[in-house]
Amino acid sequence: MRFELSERIYTTRNENEVMDAILRGFKRVAETSKVSGHEIVVTDVKATFGSINRKDSTKINLERVQGGFEIVADVRYRPSALFWVFIFFGLIFYGIGWTIPAGFYFWHKGIVRKTIQETLSRVADSFSHEPHASSHDITANNQSKFHRRLN
Numbered sequence: 001m002r003f004e005l006s007e008r009i010y011t012t013r014n015e016n017e018v019m020d021a022i023l024r025g026f027k028r029v030a031e032t033s034k035v036s037g038h039e040i041v042v043t044d045v046k047a048t049f050g051s052i053n054r055k056d057s058t059k060i061n062l063e064r065v066q067g068g069f070e071i072v073a074d075v076r077y078r079p080s081a082l083f084w085v086f087i088f089f090g091l092i093f094y095g096i097g098w099t100i101p102a103g104f105y106f107w108h109k110g111i112v113r114k115t116i117q118e119t120l121s122r123v124a125d126s127f128s129h130e131p132h133a134s135s136h137d138i139t140a141n142n143q144s145k146f147h148r149r150l151n
Contacts, residue, residue, distance in 0.1 A: 001077045003113065007120035010068040011127040018069055021126060022060060025119045030058075038062075046115045050104045053083040056112050071123065073116050077109055 009018060023040055026033040031044035040060040044051065056077045063070040083101055090097030 001109070003075050003077070005073045005075065005113065005117050005120060007071045007117075007124045008065065008068065009071065009124045009127045012068075013127070015062055015064075015069070018062060018071075018123075018127070021123050022062075022071060022120075025123045026060070029115050029119055042116075045112045046108075050108060053080055053086065053101050053105045054078065054108050054112075055080045058116060068127075071120055073120060075112065075116060077112060079105060 011018065019035070019040065023033055023035065026040065026042045026045075029046055030042045031047050033040060033042045035041075038061070042058040042060065043056065045056055045058065054077060056075065058076070059074045061072050061074070063072060083105060086101035087098045090099070090101060
């Protein structure tokens with residue numbers, strides 16, 4: 001299963017500074033976060049015991065846009081080898097026992113998606129407080145967050 005998440009950052013800072021902020025953000029929520037060429041590769045986001053059913057890998061790229069950057073996270077989410085073992089034994093020995101690993105698999109997909117999106121949003125928010133960012137540089141969504149924080 002593959003999906004894409006993105007967030008826009010309005011800043012005058014350079015690509016290296018933005019990439020460093022993204023890397024710091026994902027080091028908090030992923031097993032591994034490393035720079036590979038011009039992208040960040042993140043694996044095992046929000047790993048818990050139930051994560052043995054899945055394997056996730058995310059490639060994060062920056063695209064230059066007017067006034068800043070677009071962060072694009074390309075997420076590959078797939079079942080692990082243990083998932084298939086649990087499904088097999090669940091079908092053979094318990095009949096409906098296969099629903100437990102399947103349930104964990106789909107539940108964790110939501111956790112991975114939410115964690116990546118929240119991390120991207122936190123990184124974008126950290127740049128929205130720059131003193132040189134003018135109100136026309138901030139999107140309507142980020143502008144409302146910006147004003148809520150000031151009040």
